[in-house]
Amino acid sequence: MTGTIVFDPLLPWLWLAVLAAIALAGVALAVFRGLRGWALRAAAALVVLAALAQPSYQVEDRAPLSDIVILAEDTSASQGLPGRSEQTTQAADALEAQLTARPNTEVRRITVPDAEGDGGTLLMRALSDALAEEPQARVAGIIALSDGQVHDADMALALPAPLHLLQSGFADDWDRRLTVVGAPAFAIIGEPVTLTLRIEDMGAAPATEPFAELDISVDGEDAQTFRVPVGQDIDLPVTLPHGGRNVIQFTTPTQENELTARNNTALIQMNGVRDRLRVLLVSGEPHAGGRTWRNLLKSDSSVDLVHFTILRPPDKQDGVPVGELSLIAFPTRELFLEKIDDFDLIIFDRYKRRGILPALYLENVANYVRQGGAVLIAAGPDFATADSLYRSPLGAVIPAVPTARVRQDAYLPKVTDLGERHPVTTNLPSRGDWGRWLRQIDVTPNSGDVVMSGLDDRPLLVLDRVEEGRVALLASDQAWLWSRGYEGGGPQLELLRRLAHWMMKEPELEEEALTATATGQSMRILRRTLDESVPSVTLTAPDGTTTELTLQNIAPGQFVADYQGPEIGLYRLENGDQTAVIGLGPAAPREFINTVGTPELLQPAVDATRGGALLLEEGLPDIRNVREGRPAAGRGWIGLTPRNAFETRDVRASALLPGWLVLMLSAFFIIAAWLREGRRR
Template sequence: MTFDPLIPAWLLAVLATLAAAIAAAGVARRARGAALRALGLLFLVLVLAGPRWRERTTAPLPDIAVIVRDRSSSMAIGDREHLADAAFHHLVHTLPKSTRLVVASVAGNGHDGTPFFAVLRDALSSIPPKRLAGVVAISDGEVTDKPIPLPSNVPVSALIPARGNQTDRALALIDAPHYGLVGHHVVLRFAVSDHGMDDRGMKVPVQISIDGKTVARLQAPADRPVSVKLPVTHEGGSVVTIAAAELPGEVSAVNDQAVFTLTGVRRRLTVLLVAGGPNPGLRTWRLLLKSDPAVRLANFTILRLPSEALAAPVHDMSLIPFPVDQLFNRDLGRFDLIILDQFSNNGLLLPPYLANIAAHVRAGGALLIEAGPEFEGPASLADSPLEPILPALPDGAGTVTGGFTPAFTATGRRHPVTAPLMHAAMAPWYRFESARRVRGVILLRTPGADGGAPLLVLAHEGKGRVAMLLSDQYWLWARGALAHDEAMAGPAEPLLRRTVHWLLGEPALAASRLTAHIAGGRLTVERRSLKGGAPGSAQVTDPSGKSTTLALHRIAPGRFTASIPAGAAGVWRVSAGGMTAYAGAANDDPAEYADLAASDRIFAPLARRSGGRIVWLGRTPKPGWGGLLHRRRARLVTGARDIPLLPALPAAILAFVLIALAWWRER
């Protein structure tokens, strides 16, 4: 019943109050006709209130059941995916009548695990709460976000593709250093956790390897952080693997290990530059070396020899004495690279000091010689204790003058020091020192039908390296570039920089090198070689131990590459040409792999509070809908009709008749 007042509600309330007061007063005085008057006033108020009877027609609405399917990577373990698919299709085919099904899937975005409840919240946003009959999760139970509030009368159930709660061991990195100084140690922190069992403090065997070589074995207590010092042995990247022993009966061993790349960084390298005298190229050397943040430069320029006569007393001269003994005896080991710029053996350095330089190079140091006209004759460094380590020696022709353009040799087109400069403009030089190669490789030469004379020669000597630039004209390129003279500009700065960094042992400039890296789910292999011939192949071993032969293809002179999918996490080993490289594939989603054991620890409390069910699909592969739904019986209003309970005119006439009878009775 509803009301449709003929007057405003406030006025109707006032009139009803007055009518009640009048009727009450009459009854209190026991006046004659009081009952008739009260009845007449009642009818009058009801007429003004407009009582109506409303009839509605409705239609039943189907209940809504929500199924959220877990399609994260952990569902691919064992037969979880098969059990989940079979249960889902069974529920779809046995859906009760007058029930509508809403299906949502959760797969994560690659770094946040399984955000189950975020997907559920989005699915429920368009469903009327009065029609929600139940929520069913088909999941292994390992979700990574927090539960959301749900209506208390809506059952929440979980179908878990396992026979019961499982166990799993996981190794997690707490602090993995990505950079470290060569020759020092870095601290690695990790923890081993066993899920599905209580074994806190139990010792777990752990093995740590760098580039496939075991560097540490230890017993790590479960569920407690462990710190280990790792050595940084060389510059560049190293693949570090931490692997825990498998837990008996665990569901998967894929998260028993962790992989990361540790990059070795050298301290600031110390370079000693000694110029035999002031020359136009000295400024270029100083600008190049002082602009490199990784280099600390010590520069000495010889302005006079001790044997030269002075026109003034020694105490009036402002020249600094050359600290020969300190540089080439006591402190020689402090220098990573020694550059002798147009330096002649004219008695300034005694043979023992030059022998010290040769021994320093063989022990791992580096030497670069820029030769000028002083390279010929009795003062040549070729006639000194340095001769056994020099890659080129004079051939008797001396200094050759005349314009020529330096050219790349076949080796120079492949070597990483000069290969990137092949398409650079090469302006002319006007002088070089005639020499013959005795060891090492020639990267630049003079043009000529017989192959030309060597200009830039690189060689290994013991543990160290030696380079010779057999012309003092490279500064012309630097000056041409500064003057914006294209006819004289050339790659002076990149040529010298790359030569210096090769001498300092930069791994990226190694002549023969095999590298492997993983990005975007693919393993890319690149081999660099100074030899020609067919590209050949590489042997790839994945983390499971399976080997694959990978054919390489040529992308540039001396460079060959290939790639394959690399979905498995762990260490990938690549072998080719007698070299070995490693690449580490970490788990794409650490949150997802933190715990792979199927469990009801999250959904069981929700099921108990809401009256839902936990179904282990390993025991009940085809569960029914019983206990998964709570009937809501919602209805939709399809029409309505209002029927007046008191016809206005007859009721008003009756009210006035009763009031008149009451007046007559009072007389």
């Protein structure tokens, strides 16, 4: 039970002060004039002012409340390093028992696990959530058991009591870490790009040689080993071998007694892109669609186009002196012998042998294909004649034989069953509204894949692989009708774009491919194929375990499977002769980037509350009571601030100046002053 005098004024305190000043002035005037009742007048004024202040005697029935100590235990992945988990758990159990045995003390024990995804240890957020559930006036202390590697230490948090860090780990802990300091998201195929790596030792590292081994593997291939300096940034030139995603893995061997090997690997996924696509377009006899290919290729800013049109063959005799011709000489030797390998694609548009290109040059084009080049033949009526390109050395790589027949009937181009599964022709837009073509060169395929057909289901578009290169034969020169909107037109631009990019080996248009895309620790596996079925995918996890995944058919030639990776790292996929690699998350999760315990990250928050940071390795500290605002930690001890909080169960208030008493006292003093001053007169 406690009693106090409280005031509940009828007027604001400012008005009471004004009335008191007026009363004081009246009393002073009475004293100045020598009135004998000035003291009685002052007493009456005091009674009235006291009545306006309305004093009362308040009695409270209070029950003391216990102090609350928050005990936060870090259970994140880095606490699973050797010795830390047992050290932390034993210390937390002992502290909880010690605090519970203290009088008037309650313990709120919380755990701080890994945050979702790769968020790391969010200790300050966990403390914020715990404090939100407790009365701030009862919190006497906060004790965190952690290795100090906290990833939200800079979070602004007003702590109502001292914060203490009891750091797990050992004085001789050390770890070797491999990090990627700088790496671009993409690079140009065939050109070196510089990556910056760093291998460094943290903690109480033993004296070792200043060099370490570094293994580099691209797309899961056999690794190459190099010796690099430790503790220095390493500029490493890397050349991407192909377009699309390139997975590069860097690894340094595990050292004796280091904390973990989880941060000895760095994983980079870079997209390989072409700088500029170099295309050679050779047009033969002029025709209505002669600018079709030129307009298509010139519309793409990433294409460097070299275009020649054969307007005046050697056998043309028009009587014009050669010196007066405004045409430039056709640099056949330079293009077809010296610089042919500089081109990514060569297109022959209605070209026929007219003595411009000797057999040696066309033989060189055939070799260019075999060595990885690409040739597209847009055939016209000349392809069915004796001057056809098929009758040249280039015919050895052409996938269809002309029958010498040219069909002049109208027909609707259509995608074959095989073409429904081929990336070049699958899902072409506006399938039911295409316009007709008016000419087709009859050919008989001898290799490759027929993806489109025309009159009487005869081959219209044939695609083939020749050793390392690719060849496409379009058995018509009527594609321009679609671009002119004839009978509604058709997807001419999309078809020719896909065709050109397939020939230049763009990864997204490969007909036989195994790819995977990652979202967090989930992956979607996509298998594209021309077959009607595929075997299951063999997935090899970072720890070497294998899993067989059944693929589901979602579209012609497309099979998918979804997989949730149990751990972060590099996964290998194998399906028949197709292989792929994919990285889930960073190779070194956030919890394992810095593994050596440290108080530095939490030190500002600890200092702001006058708490302390101690090592669990040195034993549990003593717990003392300290006054608020005083240092709350010292050598071998930590302090709690008793809050002396209470709960008010009942409140009773009694007026010190009831109305009748105020009336009697004020009347008494006023009448007494009047009588005393009247008797004098």
